[in-house]
Amino acid sequence: MTLDSASQSPIPPSADRWVDVRDLVFTYPDGFEALRGITLKIARGEKVALIGPNGAGKSTLMLHLNGINAPTSGSVAIGGMSVNRANIGRIRAEVGLVFQDPDDQLFSPTVYDDVAFGPVHMGLPKAEVDSRVSRALESVGLAGFEKRQPHHLSIGQRKRAALATVLSMSPSVLVLDEPSAGLDPRGRRELINLLTGLEQTMLVSTHDMKLVAEIFPRTVIVDGGRVVADGSTVDTLADRELLEAHGLEQP
Template sequence: ALLGPNGAGKTTLVLHLNGILSGGAGTVTVAGLPVDKRNMAEIRRRVGIVFQDPDDQLFMPTVREDVAFGPAAAGLKGAELEARVDRALGLVGMAAFKDRPPHHLSFGQRRRVAVATVLAMEPEILVLDEPSSNLDPASRRELADILRSLDVTVLMVTHDLPYALELCPRALILSDGVIAADGPTGGLLSDEALMRAHRLELPFGFDPRSVTSGT
C-alpha cells in the first residue's frame, strides 16, 4: 500500500509508473525496465492502473465493449478476444452484466468493471487509486475479496488505512515526494509518532494490532 497525506505525491508517482506522466529529472524503473519511450509498450502491458473514478475508464456503449477495448487495440480478435473479456469479467464477478450499458450499473459495479478493463490486458502489476472510496460496506467487502483472489502484484494508493491493513502486508508512507517509511503495514500503523508526523489517522477506536494484515 502507498500511504500519505494529501499532496504527498502518491497519485503523481502512480501516473509515472506506466508513463502517463514523465519525470523532469531522474528515472523511473519498473521490473528492471526504465519507463521511457523505448519501453513504453512493454511497461503498459505490465502495469495496469485503475483510476479512482470508474467513469474515467468506462466510455463504450456496453460493459463487454469497454473490457474488450484494450485487448482489441493490442490486436486480439475473435474467440481469443471474447475469451479474454469473459475471463476478466469472471474474475470480478460481472460476467452476467457484459451486455449492460455501464451507466446502468451501480458505482460499485462500475468500479469492478473498471478493474476488469485492466485485468483484460493481463498485467503483472495492478495499481489502484483509492479503490474503496465511495463504496458502501457490501461493495467494499466484495472488492476486497476480488483483490485477494487475483494472481497479480497489487499496489494500492489509499487513505483507507484499515483497508490497506486488511489487504496489504507491506506499506510505504510518502511525504513531500519522499519515502518516509517502508515496512509491515501493521507496524507502520501502530507507530503513533510516525502517523502523527505524516498526518495519518486511524478511525476512532481502531486498533491495527487487532487485525491480521493481508498476504
C-alpha cells in the same frame, strides 16, 4: 540484467517481474517539485499500500509506473524494462492503472466494449478478445454483464468493471488509486475479497486504513514528495506518532 539491455529484450516471465523506482524526481511545468527523489522496489507478487496526506505525491508517483508522467530525473523500470517512450506500448500492457473514478475508464456503450478495448487495440483475434473479456469479468464477479451499460451499474460494479478493463490486458502489475472510495459496506467487502485473491504485483493508494490493515503486508508512507516510511503494515499502523506526523490516523 541492466535496464538498458533489458529494454531491448523480452520481458521476463511474470514470476520474475517487479517494480523498481530509483531516485525519481518530477517537477511540474510551473516549477512545483512533486517528487523529490523517490526510491521504491516492489517484489514480484507483493501487495503494497501507499498512504500519505493529500498532495503528498502519491498519484504523481503512480502515473510514472505506466508512463503517463515522465521523470524529470531518476528512473522507473517494470520487470527490468525501462519505462520510456520507446517501450510505452509494452509497459502499458504490463501495468494496469485503475483510477479513483471509474467513469474515467468506462466510456463505451457496453461493459463488453470497455473491457475489450485494450485487447482489440493490441490486434488480438476476436476469439482471444472474447476469452480475455470473459476471464476478466469472471475474475471481478461481473460474468454475464457484457451487454450492460456502464452508467446503469452501481458505483461498486463500475469500479469492478474498470478493474476488468485492465485485467483483460493480462498485466503483471496493478496500480489502484483509492479503490474503496464511495463504496458501501457490501461493496467494500467485495473489493477486499477481490483484491486479496488477485496474484498480480500490486500498489494501492488509499486513505482507507482498515483496507490497508486487512490486505497489505507492507505499507509505504509518502509525504512532501518523499518516502518517509517503508515497512510492515503491522508496525506502521501501530506507530501513532508516525501516522499523526503525516496527517494519518490509526484504523
